Amino acid sequence: MVGKMDPGIGMTSLRTRQRLILRLREAGIRSPEVLAALRDLPRHLFVDEALASRAYEDSALPIGHGQTISQPYTVAFMTQSLLERARPDTVLEVGTGSGFQTAVLASLVRRVYSVERVRELLERAQRRLGVLQQRNVRFLHADGARGWLEYAPYDGILVTAAPRGVPRMLAEQLAPDGVMVLPIGDAARQMLVRVTRVGDGFEQEMLEAASFVPMLTGIS
Ligand code: SAH
Numbered sequence: 001m002v003g004k005m006d007p008g009i010g011m012t013s014l015r016t017r018q019r020l021i022l023r024l025r026e027a028g029i030r031s032p033e034v035l036a037a038l039r040d041l042p043r044h045l046f047v048d049e050a051l052a053s054r055a056y057e058d059s060a061l062p063i064g065h066g067q068t069i070s071q072p073y074t075v076a077f078m079t080q081s082l083l084e085r086a087r088p089d090t091v092l093e094v095g096t097g098s099g100f101q102t103a104v105l106a107s108l109v110r111r112v113y114s115v116e117r118v119r120e121l122l123e124r125a126q127r128r129l130g131v132l133q134q135r136n137v138r139f140l141h142a143d144g145a146r147g148w149l150e151y152a153p154y155d156g157i158l159v160t161a162a163p164r165g166v167p168r169m170l171a172e173q174l175a176p177d178g179v180m181v182l183p184i185g186d187a188a189r190q191m192l193v194r195v196t197r198v199g200d201g202f203e204q205e206m207l208e209a210a211s212f213v214p215m216l217t218g219i220s
Helices: 012-026 032-040 049-054 072-083 100-106 119-131
Strands: 061-064 067-069 090-094 111-116 137-141 154-159 174-185 190-198 201-210
Touching (some): 012 072, 072 154, 100 111, 100 119, 111 119, 174 201
Parallel strands (some): 090 111
């Protein structure tokens, strides 16, 4: 079923995928299940055919509408940071984009809820996950800064576009002990931050410097 859409990158793909995993390991990704998810998912199906031969490089690539598919290292690091303490059952993702991060999450947790503000990107991502037969994902075309109240609270929230500060509505949709990983900042300076809901409040840890597209308001 995947073969039909495979643009024929053929024999090189296994070796280039293994090289990518080695690179991620060297860069500090330790979680065996995160590494396995990235090794097994066909990232070339999440980019335009013209870019398919570059799909296993550790770089961000354009996906249209001025957006990018995140760098594999970033996807791996965010996923590892989200899953480190306890395995979440439900995860809300804000910024579906290509759907690659969505697919990684869907292979690791029971259910993923993914919100994207650009309809065309959302529909394309939905088709890709259909091809991969990942059925544990629900999609919503909306402004993700407001979260997705219908299925809240979530054990995990992962945000792939950078707001200026932690959106309150997202933090409020975290379950007790729930964890949110998100980039915060402006174009010049961003940090990946992990917010954990503890008792009546939130704990915040700075993880590492980051570079994401800005979180925008409204839909298109
Ligand atoms: N994880 C994605 C990253 C895509 S880039 C991938 O690897 O493909 C970030 C995405 O966030 C873009 O698709 C952008 O349209 C989306 N986005 C930005 N602001 C948003 C908002 N307020 N609500 C939902 N999605 C948003």
